[in-house]
Amino acid sequence: MRAQDLLLVTLREPPAEAEIPSHQWLVRGGFIRRVASGIYAYMPLMWRVLRKVEAIVREEMDAIGALELRLPALQPAELWRRSGRWDTYTAGEGIMFSLRDRQGRELGLGPTHEEVVTSLAADLIRSYRQLPVCFYQLQTKFRDEIRPRFGLMRGREFIMKDAYSFHADEEDLRRYYGSMDQAYRRVFARCGLKVLAVQADSGAIGGAASQEFMAMAEAGEDLVLSSADGRYAANQERAQSLPPPAAPLKVTADECFATPGQATIEAVCAAHNLHPTQTVKVLLHRASFADGPDQPVLTVLRGDQEVNTVKLANVLGRLLAERGPLLALERLEVDTLPAHGAQLPVGFLGPDLADDAVQGTPGLVGGFLRIVDPTAADLAGFVCGANAPDQHRRAPGWRALALSFTRADVRSAQPGDRCRHDSEAVLTATRGIEVGHIFQLGRKYSSALAACFNTEGGGTEPMWMGCYGIGVSRLAQAAVEQNHDDNGMIWPVGIAPFEVVITVANGEEQEQRRLAEGLYGELRAAGVDVLLDDRVERAGVKFKDADLLGIPWRVVVGRNAARGGIELKARSAREVLDMDAPRLLPHLLPRLQRQRRGSLPETGSGVEV
RNA sequence: CGGGGCGUAGCGCAGUUUGGUAGCGCGCUUGCUUUGGGAGCAAGAUGUCGCAGGUUCAAAUCCUGUCGCCCCGACCA
Known part of the structure; x- marks a missing residue:
């Protein structure tokens, strides 16, 4: 891609609408534009990022045998009445957008898809021989949030990966939940996120066990309580602890x-x-x-x-x-x-x-x-x-x-409280952005929607279910929240809009143009996602934009071009490396290949579970 | 939902208290010069002052209503 063709519109000043760094940088870099409160347009740069996140999610879901499909966003109220969630989701503080069609039938815009997928499973699955099965989709979700906030962090329309698994027994659900846990860790590692898995409340979704994946960041809306030994971490909503001891009080008379x-x-x-x-x-x-x-x-x-x-x-x-x-x-x-x-x-x-x-x-x-x-x-x-x-x-x-x-335990655990697993250990508080959540749902929805199967023994039982979400658009912004500096974003290579930008310092110099075009072709032929900044702008402008956009590697073709010299700089580093143009590929490619894996260890490739 | 703040050029803002017919910086257009960290000079274009009523000789400014956006809160007993 050439910057000339990119309609690059960057802002010099932070927009008034944005509070937190990731939101400011995404707007300044031209990645997103607000259309209404909590509703954003994903501009071409953002869309590239989102597609990369989606590709990683797809690979990891496919690797554990999940089947991709696409469910409707527009859903009949009747389905939600059967699960008992229509009223909770539309009345009071409910978050479902609901409407009536021309026939007066009630519909909702899907905030989540348990009802739809469970009724489909009820139709399709007859026998234990068909189990287990897991469906997933990458889709737009709609939630009428009480307070949309922070750009893509809490939007009313957002992109989510949701998966739903069906099992013959609880044991198999637990097994699959475990492999989903591992798949999630790989997704976040490949996206370059620092994520902590914490015990969570199941909330309106319901069910037994549930775990959230928190991208640690000051701007996070959730409070995480964890112990230094790494043995306990929970959302404060869910966290348990030992309360401080009470000072004894002797009361002799009422x-x-x-x-x-x-x-x-x-x-x-x-x-x-x-x-x-x-x-x-x-x-x-x-x-x-x-x-x-x-x-x-x-x-x-x-x-x-x-x-x-x-x-x-x-x-x-x-x-x-x-x-x-x-x-x-x-x-x-x-x-x-x-x-x-x-x-x-x-x-x-x-x-x-x-x-x-x-x-x-x-x-x-x-x-x-x-x-x-x-x-x-x-x-x-x-x-x-x-x-x-x-x-x-x-x-x-x-x-x-x-x-x-x-x-009943209804107290809020606090930072400084002692831990239940070890009264010597103390809980500390950190803030996190919930980028993923996995649940063992049990049979709540399958019972309500009569999603039953014939067992090996000839009986009929509701299926055991799990559900698993990743906030794709939120994840992308969380990556910026974790990776930025005073000059802009610093995208992890795995999800960067481009992996390399070639900056032509002076586009009027023939040698520079020729050398840059040559490298551009070489990098593309080598499968590198490269942006050629061929705009008619001064070098300073291009440097500033390259930093703002956060492209992880920058190749500068400038004053040394005549003798075939270029510069290579990592967005996250200070040092600039001078080298001859032919050395670029052998130097850069192995590094890129490593970085595309994010923090995923070399051995744990994304297949085995 | 409660509280606070804000809507003026593409972006960031001043002007509103005290009514007199709209400005600054950046960006944009043209020309010349410049050319490695958001260039300089010159000339230009861009506004139903969120919207609708009202008061007034006169409204961005005062009044009423309305729409939109942002922030905080949903705590304490």
Whole structure:
């Protein structure tokens, strides 16, 4: 490709719309253009990158026997009603774009494809002899995100590789999940990404085990907690840890005491010489389900702990499974709730807050579902709110409250917490960009959509399923987030828009032009992805653009051209290597071949599993 | 959804407080000179000031509505 023909439009200043480096550089380099919030055009340079990522993904998926197909983005609501996800995905905070066609039929734009693929599998697969099978596709996904952000990082339309596997038993699902894990590691290595595999919450997809692949970066939206020994890493949504030990509190009598204006744990502790671990806090939530009115929820944690709403939502979904899927979980606006005709004593609530405290609130029916985290449940004596303004209570234990609670881990693990696998090890926090996620789904979808097969023994059973995603467009931007400097992007060779750029320093010099054209032909003949910068621009402009675009190798044909001399420079390095033109190929080719593998080790070629 | 900010030339911005009919830098076009890290000089082109109403002799500026974009938050008890 010649730069003359590339319609290269680069910007000198960072665009106002972009916050993080990768977004700024992609816009400045002319890789992407915003069309609407969270919706981007992939310009020719970006499209080259995306096609390279897709090619790597294809090779690795094909290598583990997955079958590529293409499923529709436009999907009938009926299919989603059968899996029970239409309401969760369209109502409330739902992320599915939905519409009606001219006949009034409801349709959705696919945010994911479990329903479609499972119904196809149900049609096609009759016998255990056909299993296992894995389908995958590279496709545009649509998600009506609450807040699209950071360019391609969280878009409303984006490219995703999704794969779905079907198995006769759980053992085979586990085996295939393992080979998918390995395939993912190879994909990310070949793309030149530094990725950490972490335990993850399954979220709205559901299922048992799940693992996320995090590209480590400051701009990441996820918090990862990991131990230095490499034995534990998890998304904070999912992470478990040992809480700090509580300071013992001896409570001899069950009594209330005055805490005027002390509506926070901090204030109570300061005024009465207490430690936050000697107190408990009470949180009120409203849980909305597909069936029936909203459920009030009262959650108790030790005073120094934070609630993890993902864990809490999972617990509620399990405890109230008969109410249908959990649509929303939000904090109750306590200030507006009536309590016995007056307002609730905010800041002075106790675990034994009466069931009728929130009655009369629109949409809320029934008494509290009371949940207590082990950090609070294990306290012998503690201080809590007395359910009266400016009053707290010393409680000599849970028996004094005479109420039953469901005990469940709903606390958020924090950096600095000790690890469960080794109480000497401590969790540290890093930020990550979720570029891949693999799930063992189990039989949730196959049961709902009657995707069954005949077993060897003659019975009929729902298939075991796994699903596996890679955010292709997000991955490409994450690569920039991990690889850039003050002058622009530094693409890993495996996914760079071009591997080499030949910069003609002065296009009016015949020797330079002739030599550059010769090298251009040689490199192309050798299978190198090369850009010839033959534009009528000054050398400085071309150097700046080459750096901005992040092409990993730069060959300069300039002042030494007359005697056949050129320069070679790696985008990531400072040094410039002078050499004679004929030496370029023998020098560069072996290096390129190595770099095309990314960080994939020489031995572990992408075939065996 | 709540809070904050912003829409003025292709890009980045000033001008809005105090109303007087639109400007700067970069980019773009033409010419000359220059030619290894975003060149210099000269001459030029480019705007329904997001949109729609209203107030006024007069609106980018004031008022009302509306659309769009960005950021923060969805916490504490």
